[in-house]
Amino acid sequence: MSTTLEPDGTHDGLPAFYFDNRLDGPVLSHLQRWDELAGTHTGFRSTVAGGYWVATDGPAVQRALQDWRTFSNTSVTALEPDPKFLWIPEMLDPPEHTAWRRLLGRYFSPAAVAAREPEIRRTATELIDALAGRGGADVLDDFARRFPTLIFMRLMGLPEEDLPTFLAWIHDLLHLSHAEDPEGSRQLSAMQAVSAYFDEQIALRRRAPRDDLLSHAMAWTIDDQPISDRDMHAFCILMFQAGFDTVPISIGWALYHFATHPEQRAEIVADPALIAGGVEEILRVYSFVVPARKATRDVEIAGCPVRAGEMVMLPLAVTNRDPHRYENPLEVDLHRSSTNHIAFGSGPHRCLGSHLARLELTTAVREWHRRIPDYRVAPGQELRQHGNMYGLQSLRLEW
8 A cells, every 4th residue: 555645636726646545554553644745734525435635734634532512422433423333432422421421430440450460460460371382373363362352351241251252253354455355345244243142142141130241231220220132232333343353462562562662662661661652652652542532513623624424534643743742753652751642532532441452562562572572573474554543464573
């Protein structure tokens, strides 16, 4: 995938590109493309599938994420202004969103997450110890995707024997290239399977509640009303989407980065106190989430004349890699005093699970380097990343 885009027309006086965020590409190509676009345009129009706006001005992206009254979360995918599936609470705006966040907050607070640290560390070490003697592995399939998925399944009270099924669904939902699934039929089939699975889990807990997040949530009330099976289903779909891909992507980028920067790897092995700051830098530099919002009124953002009902794509990378915001913004600096990044979003919809994600990522990096301090990218592989959320498709390391 080339990082250079040529305008194929104009829209309201702004350049229009055939810009398809779903396409995969070579490693780091998506970030390089955002860097180029942010350096030449504050915003533009994509002509893909009826069109949507794309903001590439860093401060404008952050302001839009904070302005939920103008940029609504009722749709969060640029190509889907009227989504087929509802995700709760992500696709809710305040005050409904606020009520859900308040109820969920006790499970994802710093204290609640810290209490899970022994389990999280034990899970990471067991998986890494199983790999250490093998001399190499696809670290995404064998570690990065398994570790946080197991933690999340336990939090939700889902059977661990279903892990292979979940990983297969995640692959078809999130990791298929546009060429592999041009009509989206495999993705739709996977989502239907996930939907049916959670219908069954909800029915099981209606009959016999357990001590897990899913059962607890079914006992909540909002505005003195019990949560319906429909809303509980939408909640489960969001938790599935949020819990089973973002941390694996982050772990993949962390291992890729330290495999390709041996001098920094030596630093964190010698001084593990640098790991926490390094994790923040990796989250910032390798920003992979590209949210979108639906305009509730006619508004201008980043020079784009957006009309009510239109979608605006808001790539976090253009804020987190903004040269006006950071010195040497494209470099992971283990000694940077403050990052203040928005890798977890900004505003009322900032990622509720950020404390858990940070702990999982920090634990993964720390325990990996305790056990496998010297490793490299295995030769003979073409590193590629998928579109939408920019994670590596595979990563074989050897040690």
